[in-house]
Amino acid sequence: MLPFRLVYSSGYYLPIGEHVFPAQKYRMIHDWLLQKQIAGPEDFLEPQPASDEDILLVHTRDYVGKLKTGTLSPLEEMQLEVPYSPELVRAFWLAAGGSILAAQRAMADGVSVNIGGGFHHAFPDHGEGFCVIHDVAVAIRRLQKDGKIKTAMTVDCDVHHGNGTAAIFGANAGSPAPLPSSAGFSGRGKPSITTTPASDVFTISLHQQNNYPAWKPPSSIDVNLPDGVGDADYLHWLDNALSSAFRHFKPDLICYIAGADPYREDQLGGLALTIEGLKQRDELVFRVARAREVPVMVTFAGGYARNVGDTITIHCNTVLAAKERLPAR
Numbered sequence: 001m002l003p004f005r006l007v008y009s010s011g012y013y014l015p016i017g018e019h020v021f022p023a024q025k026y027r028m029i030h031d032w033l034l035q036k037q038i039a040g041p042e043d044f045l046e047p048q049p050a051s052d053e054d055i056l057l058v059h060t061r062d063y064v065g066k067l068k069t070g071t072l073s074p075l076e077e078m079q080l081e082v083p084y085s086p087e088l089v090r091a092f093w094l095a096a097g098g099s100i101l102a103a104q105r106a107m108a109d110g111v112s113v114n115i116g117g118g119f120h121h122a123f124p125d126h127g128e129g130f131c132v133i134h135d136v137a138v139a140i141r142r143l144q145k146d147g148k149i150k151t152a153m154t155v156d157c158d159v160h161h162g163n164g165t166a167a168i169f170g171a172n173a174g175s176p177a178p179l180p181s182s183a184g185f186s187g188r189g190k191p192s193i194t195t196t197p198a199s200d201v202f203t204i205s206l207h208q209q210n211n212y213p214a215w216k217p218p219s220s221i222d223v224n225l226p227d228g229v230g231d232a233d234y235l236h237w238l239d240n241a242l243s244s245a246f247r248h249f250k251p252d253l254i255c256y257i258a259g260a261d262p263y264r265e266d267q268l269g270g271l272a273l274t275i276e277g278l279k280q281r282d283e284l285v286f287r288v289a290r291a292r293e294v295p296v297m298v299t300f301a302g303g304y305a306r307n308v309g310d311t312i313t314i315h316c317n318t319v320l321a322a323k324e325r326l327p328a329r
């Protein structure tokens with residue numbers, strides 16, 4: 001039995017047909033964890049869908065109404081890049097409920113993994129890039145509302161910039177324009193870091209600069225990586241970003257968005273991490289969280305490896321990394 005709970009439902013399946021997003025990946029991760037005896041059936045918790053009230057803590061009434069009545073405009077539907085259906089909406093409400101449950105369990109057990117979620121491209125008033133509802137933001141706002149946390153830190157290691165996260169929590173902060181780079185590195189072929197003051201939620205995004213989304217609203221810390229960055233450089237910049245963040249901010253909860261798409265074989269990514277490097281990335285996040293005594297909730301976000309088995313391995317390794325780093329409770 002794991003020293004923490006995994007949150008999963010067969011309802012996480014996204015009804016999107018043939019798509020670069022492997023809609024079956026959640027079930028495959030679930031089955032793989034059981035087969036490899038990394039987890040037992042008793043380790044899984046079944047989430048309930050988020051309530052509309054929860055969703056409205058982040059999203060506008062107008063957008064939620066359009067999703068529930070199937071009245072998105074053709075342009076809004078196109079922006080999602082996944083086909084609209086009432087079933088799709090149900091899957092996203094369930095993913096948000098899963099992230100709420102994982103955040104609650106993380107506060108109790110020190111860590112919890114939602115075998116889903118991480119839809120960091122969803123904005124308050126629209127969805128884009130396969131993301132309809134920002135489950136992580138909904139979870140943070142719900143725990144704040146319940147008085148379980150005051151502050152949170154998002155650590156987004158998906159290869160794509162967390163534009164929805166930055167827009168949601170940056171807007172709340174009323175942040176001014178980014179400050180000059182704190183690290184002093186910028187220019188062609190070199191990573192650059194920009195920092196922006198945070199309010200109650202500190203957002204970190206470590207992403208490939210030359211990739212979707214074109215418009216990247218400022219996170220509290222943005223690490224803009226050049227194409228082709230490998231394990232050693234990536235781990236260095238992640239360590240740097242986490243150290244810098246904790247100098248300014250002590251969160252009540254870390255929300256780790258553990259995208260599998262910085263992998264070198266990813267179809268939508270242009271970084272060059274290995275499977276082993278990605279596991280070291282996970283270990284670094286859990287090690288820092290443990291040293292600072294901050295609970296971690298994990299979501300999985302993207303992963304589009306040519307071989308879907310690699311995506312599954314990378315996500316399962318995140319569960320293993322959490323298991324190895326956290327003491328039995």
Ligand SMILES: [Zn+2]
Binds near residue numbers: 159
């Ligand atoms: Zn991604």
